[in-house]
Amino acid sequence: MAYDLGLAQLLRDDLAQDPVTEKKMFGGLAFLLNGHMVCGIHKGGAMFRVGKDRQAEALAIPGVTPMMFTGKPMAGLVDCSDEACADDARRGRLMALALATVGALPPKVAKRGKG
Numbered sequence: 001m002a003y004d005l006g007l008a009q010l011l012r013d014d015l016a017q018d019p020v021t022e023k024k025m026f027g028g029l030a031f032l033l034n035g036h037m038v039c040g041i042h043k044g045g046a047m048f049r050v051g052k053d054r055q056a057e058a059l060a061i062p063g064v065t066p067m068m069f070t071g072k073p074m075a076g077l078v079d080c081s082d083e084a085c086a087d088d089a090r091r092g093r094l095m096a097l098a099l100a101t102v103g104a105l106p107p108k109v110a111k112r113g114k115g
Contacts, residue, residue: 002027002043003027003041004041007082011039011041011095014091015031018038019034020032026042027042027043028041033099033102034107035108035109036049038095038098038102039094039095039098045080045084046091047067047077047080048078048080048098049098049102050094051097051101054101055078058093058094061090061093063090064079065081066079067079078094
């Protein structure tokens, strides 16, 4: 498995009060609220969708860095090390930022299949 099952359970527990769904993506696991990714797990840690407006606040948390994709930072997403994810307070701050960001978005409408 490419991601930490223990971390997956921590995030499930953190999100237990929210109507999230899980989706395997890119060798990891994403947690979605109303069709939008809140956070995800990958080998070596997790990522959180904190939004551009909250990114600086998230990056001030020890163990949090910009989420990189093909060598470039992804706006609105941050990466959280395994160590930072294991810390309830740091993970909780990131989760609160991500839920505030995603909670403000309108629900995604399911795409109709071509047929």
